[in-house]
Amino acid sequence: MAPKSTKPKDFKEDFWKSKDIKISIGDIVQDEVSGESGEPVEMGPTPKPHVTDLREWDMKLMDRYEPFYAPFCDMCCLCTYGKCDLTAGKKGACGIDIKAQQARMVLLACCIGAAAHSAHARHLLEHLIEKKGKDFPIDLGMNIDIEAPIIRTLIGKAPKTLGDLREAMDYMEEQNLHLLSACHTGQEGSSVDFESKALHAGLMDNLGKEIGDIAQIVALDMPKGDENAPLVEMGMGTVDRDKPIVLCIGHNVSSGAGVIDYVEEEGLEDNVEVCGICCAAIDITRYNQHAKVIGPISKQLKFIRSGVADVIVVDEQCIRTDVLEEAKKNQAKVIATTDKMCLGLPNLTDEDADKIVAQLINNQIEGALILDPDKVGEVATKVAMQIADDRGMLKLLPDMDEIQEMAKECTECGWCTRVCPNSIPMMEAVMGASEGDFSKMEALYDNDVCYTCGRCEQECERDIPIMSMMAKIGENKLKEQRFNMRAGRGPIQDVEIRKVGAPIVLGDIPGVIAFVGCTNYPEGAQDVAKMAKEFLERNYIVVTSGCGAMTVGEYRDEEGNTLYEKYSGDFDAKGLVNVGSCVSNAHIPGACIKIANIFAKKPLEGNFEEISDYILNRVGACGVAWGAYSQKAAAIATGINRWGIPVVLGPHGTKYRRLYLGRTDKEETWQLNDMRSGNVVNGEPAPEHLLYAAENREEATVEIAKLCIRPNDTSKGRQLKLNHYIDLHKKYFGTIPEDVYKFVRVQKDIPITYKKDVMDILEEKGWEPRAIPQEPSIRDFKEEPKKKANGK
Ligand code: SF4
Ligand code: SF4
Ligand code: SF4
Structure with a gap:
């Protein structure tokens, strides 16, 4: 039953601050209270x-x-x-x-x-x-x-x-x-x-x-679960190239915040552009909305090669390890800022900031390791301001005539296409460019079909600078590269959970889909945005984070709006919620845990198994890491799995080597313990898999809808979920899914629109109704079950 009031209790803050409660339960000393009720647990x-x-x-x-x-x-x-x-x-x-x-x-x-x-x-x-x-x-x-x-x-x-x-x-x-x-x-x-x-x-x-x-x-006073977090500018076209530019790449906000602080303290907001790539960009804009987001990791080599950044500040994770070499090509300066990535640079943390600036602008050093974020801010800003004018005179990329001449060097050996992770037809694009037709390269540039990993360029026997050619061709469409993204809001509010807990658990909201992770996409970035759009239009709650959040913001619909402009940031049906950077992914299982606690009153403290069992059987959530590439993504997905939340990967996900697949043919696997009745009951494969890799967007979309089905769904909820599953299956594969009978427990579960088709399948399969468990669980009964499945 839904709580009657969504008004937060207002006594708690003082209560927490003024008391230091210690409650002794047997020999357990407990000094906390649990979330909703305020009762000791x-x-x-x-x-x-x-x-x-x-x-x-x-x-x-x-x-x-x-x-x-x-x-x-x-x-x-x-x-x-x-x-x-x-x-x-x-x-x-x-x-x-x-x-x-x-x-x-x-x-x-x-x-x-x-x-x-x-x-x-x-x-x-x-x-x-x-x-x-x-x-x-x-x-x-x-x-x-x-x-x-x-x-x-x-x-x-x-x-x-x-x-x-x-x-x-x-x-x-x-x-x-x-x-x-x-x-x-x-x-x-x-x-x-x-x-x-x-x-x-x-x-x-x-x-x-x-x-x-x-x-x-x-x-750092970032948004605290704010559903109205502001829209921030995103895209290469949003950066004012006439200003000195500091680019932050990585994940640790400290150094980027140091830059922003210095720029603000010195009143230089109108004189210097601070922008970011990857999660550093998301977190800088959570800190200060004047910073700009270039985009996800896939933009890294494109943007560095473009030479637009005067100073590149790198912190940690997912940064090109050859960033120094790439920066040197266009006389940009690199500042490394963490122990994770020092790049062989001299450690000048204790050196006077102006002396470091002098060494950098006089080319005495290629870059510097500075482990003090405040000093990073000062040095990066001063260097960018002092070298920007001179760098503006440099010719950083080949012009279009030169690109054509370079492309004529191509021997059609085909290695560029062969080594490409997605077998992208780069050779054809280069051949096109050799004849003055740049449209094929443009098509690869758009929507990150080519995510500029640079493997093709490495392999080219004629040393054709394919990435520089791509960067130049992309520049021609800069004006179109202006998007936006809702700033990462952080956690989901308890009041939101109170509102949606019941509809999610009972199935009235058909699911919560989280698009997370990196940009190792098989066929470009639009697939993620199209999946998000599909589920938003169908009343699901869509959550985003990290590069996935940026990718979604790079898509404009027929009316020219991004999905962040079109949909609210509420954690509710049809809401598009950007929680933030990679570390903000924690709020996704966090929301599911809160549902168990706030809606079902399950105590949290030291209670992992019960909470996870609840999520597995009742919370129709599904993670999607369509472009997962890193070890972090492997850890994120595996952790999410342990909470009982299934994850769908893109085709490159199989390179992680292991999936967790359910066997629908083994009916006994899906038996459930009904904790309310004490009976063992036959269940359905819900969720069918815990970690699944789909080959393409169409397959993924259908699978995601199916993976939101849970044993706890009410008949109304199950109807809704099956309706979406069947509908999507028809849309993408043209047929009613054959396994639909497995998910029909009683006739009331059948979606009205597909009643006849489903009844035909039920008849063909010899279907019989089965009991709906009231409290489905895969945990053991404390005592022997009263009744086993199939009456045994
Ligand atoms: S840069 Fe990478 S993704 Fe792009 S075409 Fe070359 S190998 Fe393929
Ligand atoms: S690897 Fe270089 S030479 Fe070979 S087909 Fe590709 S662009 Fe041409
Ligand atoms: S499999 Fe061979 S190489 Fe690997 S750890 Fe064992 S002994 Fe060493």
């Missing part, structure tokens, strides 16, 4: 779960969703016994088989991803504590009481200050260490245990992201 069974504490849950997930391995590489070269050939049932010298080895590589990827997010979070946290003090309050405003759902669930406490976040950080770092250790030769030998550890690493990744985002939201 007992600590659940798994506070601060260690590597093996949630193993039983993982095994339950894997019983249903068997790991499916696509060996991307069937050799192992991790130690000096190797290389070992693991094909045809052979084991490595250490005894490991191909299955365990693939799972080990998945764990390793998740450890790397989790480490990237959590090291980022640790850096941010300590930097912000230094600036604001450890007692700086975690206050997300009146509409958010459950400020840190992941921390509450895993650590068993609510953090009240920045300093409190250190406890969760310490816990996570310890777990990450144990997990990475398991990757060493001669440790774990079982593929399922590697998987369980990978799921733990994913969970730690989710925790690290929540710590990082909460810290930056409160300390």
Whole structure:
């Protein structure tokens, strides 16, 4: 039943600040209260779960969703016994088989991803504590009481200050260490245990992201769940090229914020352009909306080659490691700002800012490592202002005649197309350019069909500068490259959850779809925006983050509006919610956790399994990482999976080596324990898979709709969900899906529009109605079940 009032309780803030409650329950000392009711709650069974504490849950997930391995590489070269050939049932010298080895590589990827997010979070946290003090309050405003759902669930406490976040950080770092250790030769030998550890690493990744985002939201005063967060300018065409330009690339907002602060302090807002690529761009605009977003990671080489940036500030993650070499080509200066990426540059952190500026503009150094964000701001701005005029005189890209001449060098060897991750017809485009027809190259440039990874250029036997040609051809359409994106709003408000909790759990809102992750798209960026549009038009809640959020903003509909202009930022049906950067992804499982707590009153503290079981069986959410490429994306998806949320990847996702696929032919796999009646009942494959890779947008769209079906749907909700599933299947494949009968429990589940077609299929399959569980679960009963499925 929906709560009667959505008015937040107003006694809580004072209550939290003025009391230090300690409640003793048996030998458990509890110093917190849980979200909605304000009542003290007992600590659940798994506070601060260690590597093996949630193993039983993982095994339950894997019983249903068997790991499916696509060996991307069937050799192992991790130690000096190797290389070992693991094909045809052979084991490595250490005894490991191909299955365990693939799972080990998945764990390793998740450890790397989790480490990237959590090291980022640790850096941010300590930097912000230094600036604001450890007692700086975690206050997300009146509409958010459950400020840190992941921390509450895993650590068993609510953090009240920045300093409190250190406890969760310490816990996570310890777990990450144990997990990475398991990757060493001669440790774990079982593929399922590697998987369980990978799921733990994913969970730690989710925790690290929540710590990082909460810290930056409160300390840097970023939007706090604001559904009306402003639209920010985006696209290469939004940058004023006549001004000095500082470009920030990466994920850590500290140095970008340092630039913004300096520009503001000196009153230079109208004189200097500050822009960003990748999540750094999102977070800078959460900090200050005057900064501009160039776009996702796919814009990196295009923009650097264009030579528009005078100074490139790099922090961490997803930055081209040859950024210094690329910057040198057009005399831009690079400032490295974190220990993760020093680029061989001299560490001038303790040097006087003006002396660093002098060394950079006099070309005594190629760039500098500066680990102090405030100094980065001063140096970057001063250097950009001093070199911009001279750089403006440089001819940075070939003109169109030169491009034609360069293209004539092409021998038609075909290697550019062959090495392209998407087999893009670059050779044809180059040949076209050699005849003065640039339209084919333009078509590849548009919508990031070519995401300028640069592999083709590397391989070209005639050293044709394909990327520079692309950058120039793109420049011709700069005016069209003006888009926008709603600034990342951070968490979902508790009041919003109160409103949508019931419709989501009962199925009236057909699903929550989150488009996250990178730009390794198989056929350009528009696919993501088209999927988002499809689901928005169908009343789903659509959430975005990271490069996915930017990609969605780069699409304009028939009337010329971006989806952010067309749809509200409410977490409600037809809402398009940009939570923010990669670290803001934490708010997506966070919203699902809040549904379990606020709507269903499930206690969070130390209660991971019950919460995840609730999400798996009742919250119709689905993640989509269509362009996932990084280890971070592997960790994000794996963590999301452990909470019981399915994820759809694009075709490149199979290179992660492992999917979690459900077997619809094994009916016993889908049996459910009805916790209310005490009976075991037959269920449906819902969600059918936990990690699925689709080949194209059409397949993904249909699968996403199907993956929002949950055993808990009411008949009205199931009708709605099936209606979308059937409708999309008809739209993209021209037929009613044959497996629809599996999702019909009783006749009332059948969508009215498709009644006849579905009834025909039911008849053909010999369908019989079955009981709808009242409290579906895959967890064990505390006692023997009253009745088993099929009356046994
Ligand atoms: S870790 Fe094992 S499989 Fe890999 S190279 Fe060493 S001995 Fe071979
Ligand atoms: S830059 Fe990369 S994506 Fe673009 S055509 Fe070349 S290889 Fe393909
Ligand atoms: S690799 Fe270079 S030479 Fe070969 S087809 Fe491509 S552009 Fe032409």
